[in-house]
Amino acid sequence: MDRFHVTMPSRAASPAASPGASSPACACGRLRRATRALTQLYDDAIAPAGLHLTQFSLLRTLALRGPTRITELAAVALLDRTALSRNLDPLVARGLVTVVAGKDARTREVALSRAGHAAIRAALPHWKRAQAEVVRRLGAPKLDTLIALLGEIESLHPGAPGRAA
Amino acid sequence: MDRFHVTMPSRAASPAASPGASSPACACGRLRRATRALTQLYDDAIAPAGLHLTQFSLLRTLALRGPTRITELAAVALLDRTALSRNLDPLVARGLVTVVAGKDARTREVALSRAGHAAIRAALPHWKRAQAEVVRRLGAPKLDTLIALLGEIESLHPGAPGRAA
DNA sequence: CCGGAAAAGGTGTATATGCTCGCATTTAGG
DNA sequence: CCTAAATGCGAGCATATACACCTTTTCCGG
Numbered sequence: 336m337d338r339f340h341v342t343m344p345s346r347a348a349s350p351a352a353s354p355g356a357s358s359p360a361c362a363c364g365r366l367r368r369a370t371r372a373l374t375q376l377y378d379d380a381i382a383p384a385g386l387h388l389t390q391f392s393l394l395r396t397l398a399l400r401g402p403t404r405i406t407e408l409a410a411v412a413l414l415d416r417t418a419l420s421r422n423l424d425p426l427v428a429r430g431l432v433t434v435v436a437g438k439d440a441r442t443r444e445v446a447l448s449r450a451g452h453a454a455i456r457a458a459l460p461h462w463k464r465a466q467a468e469v470v471r472r473l474g475a476p477k478l479d480t481l482i483a484l485l486g487e488i489e490s491l492h493p494g495a496p497g498r499a500a
Numbered sequence: 501m502d503r504f505h506v507t508m509p510s511r512a513a514s515p516a517a518s519p520g521a522s523s524p525a526c527a528c529g530r531l532r533r534a535t536r537a538l539t540q541l542y543d544d545a546i547a548p549a550g551l552h553l554t555q556f557s558l559l560r561t562l563a564l565r566g567p568t569r570i571t572e573l574a575a576v577a578l579l580d581r582t583a584l585s586r587n588l589d590p591l592v593a594r595g596l597v598t599v600v601a602g603k604d605a606r607t608r609e610v611a612l613s614r615a616g617h618a619a620i621r622a623a624l625p626h627w628k629r630a631q632a633e634v635v636r637r638l639g640a641p642k643l644d645t646l647i648a649l650l651g652e653i654e655s656l657h658p659g660a661p662g663r664a665a
Numbered sequence: 666c667c668g669g670a671a672a673a674g675g676t677g678t679a680t681a682t683g684c685t686c687g688c689a690t691t692t693a694g695g
Numbered sequence: 696c697c698t699a700a701a702t703g704c705g706a707g708c709a710t711a712t713a714c715a716c717c718t719t720t721t722c723c724g725g
Contacts, residue, residue, distance in 0.1 A: 360647055361627070362634050363535075363542040364557040368578050369650040370528075370535045371712075372657035377528040378713085379658055389681065392529040406703060413533050418682040420705070425680070441690050441703040462526070469527050473652055481653070482525055484646045485534040487638055492537035493544055536682080543683090554711065571673060583712040585675075590710070606673040606720050 366488070373469075380465035384458035390426060391462060393419075394447065394455050397432060402446035404437060413492055426451070531653070538634075545630035549623035555591060556627060558584075559612060559620050562597060567611035569602060578657055591616070 377388040386394075396412060397403065409416040423445060426432045431451035437444045447455075470478055489495070542553040551559075561577060562568065574581040588610060591597045596616035602609045612620075635643055654660070 359631070361542075361553075361557060361560070362631060362643060362647070363538045363553050364560075365647055365650045366531075366535050366538055367554065367557070367711095369653040370531050371578050372654045372660075373528045373531055375658050375713090376656050377526075387680070388526075388528050389532065392526060392532070395526070395529075404703080413536050414681095415683045416703085417684080417705075422681065437703095439691075439703080443704075466524070466527060469656060472656060473649075477649060477652070478527060480645065481649045482527070482530055484638075484642060484649070485530045487642070488534040488646070489537045491541050491634065491637060493540050495537075532681095540683090552710070569673080579711095580713045581673085582675075582714080587711065602673095604673080604721075608674070 376468070377462070377465045380468075381458045381461040384454070384461050386454060386458050389422065390431075391455070391458050393422060393426065394431060394451055394458075397445060397447045398452065398455055402435075402444040404442045404444055405434075406442075408445055413489060541633070542627070542630045545633075546623050546626040549619070549626050551619060551623050553627075554587065555596075556620070556623050558587060558591065559596060559616055559623075562610060562612045563617065563620055567600075567609040569607045569609055571607075573610055578654060 374388055381388060381391055384391075393412070396408065400408075400411070403411070405420060406416055408414075409419040412419065414422070423432060423434065427434060429450070430448055431454050432445055433448050434443050434445050436442070473481075539553055546553060546556055549556075558577070561573065565573075565576070568576075570585060571581055573579075574584040577584065579587070588597060588599065592599060594615070595613055596619050597610055598613050599608050599610050601607070638646075
């Protein structure tokens with residue numbers, strides 16, 4: 336069975352020359368496309384360490400902050416709370432992080448395990464290689480500019496500070 | 501049943517003060533975080549049109565290029581071929597795009613349907629609002645700088661031109 | 666014309682993300 | 696002390712994204 340209902344060429348609609356086909360570049364589309372590209376580079380680099388860039392990022396955030404509640408960690412990472420929970424699943428399964436009940440019975444605290452710290456140490460050299468390659472190919476000044484701009488983009492997030500609740 | 505094996509607070513490992521907890525900002529992590537933030541803004545904006553930003557982007561690319569083969573479209577979007585196929589699924593299901601057999605029996609051509617063109621027209625005003633808000637809050641010069649930098653980031657993609665096969 | 670390499674796609678599997686809804690706990694009022 | 700609102704999470708569902716592996720078609724050399 337075909338995944339798509341394939342029909343014979345019947346010209347679905349006129350090619351190109353559509354409203355909105357042009358217009359200035361979509362900031363979000365460009366950002367997403369660049370993210371896919373860069374994620375590939377980093378994922379390829381740290382693959383030998385058995386981690387994805389996203390996982391490495393989470394682990395590093397935890398290393399930096401220490402035990403953190405789910406919702407708080409999600410807020411820091413600008414990640415949906417439930418998405419974060421699921422992103423933690425494979426890390427919990429591999430014993431890289433632990434999730435323990437907080438004082439408030441409603442909360443859960445996420446923390447790095449020893450294996451988690453070890454995983455960071457193991458992946459760090461690979462991450463540094465990727466980061467260094469970006470610096471080498473893009474140049475430190477441009478990278479600094481990019482990071483700064485990304486910071487401003489982040490502040491556009493619905494629910495970012497500076498917006499009446 | 502709990503999703504996680506919750507244990508009582510037992511201090512999994514020493515908080516913070518881990519190697520790699522600091523280091524310069526991860527370019528990829530920052531890019532991904534900003535992407536989540538901006539995608540929210542755009543998704544919220546075009547939601548009334550019943551599209552996600554990713555879907556709108558795909559439709560626009562198709563409008564610009566006319567019927568395109570799967571692999572070619574994936575290359576243009578810097579998207580994995582199989583990921584693209586699956587991203588098309590909901591659009592095909594809703595009749596916004598059609599997938600027809602190409603001359604070469606191995607290929608499939610993706611094209612916008614009339615409904616697809618209509619969907620773009622319907623979403624365009626919403627997208628423009630989002631884009632305008634970004635321009636207003638960030639400023640056109642910074643946005644131009646950002647777009648230019650993203651272009652350079654894209655060229656870091658493994659498999660980008662300028663790399664011996 | 667044949668056989669194998671190359672090209673185009675699909676499927677299965679796994680992670681990444683976000684929404685809606687429902688459950689449990691805590692806290693604010695009265 | 697009891698109840699309603701607020702808070703913190705998880706589960707189900709759907710899309711987004713990539714990798715490994717397999718099938719079908721072409722293409723090419725002999």
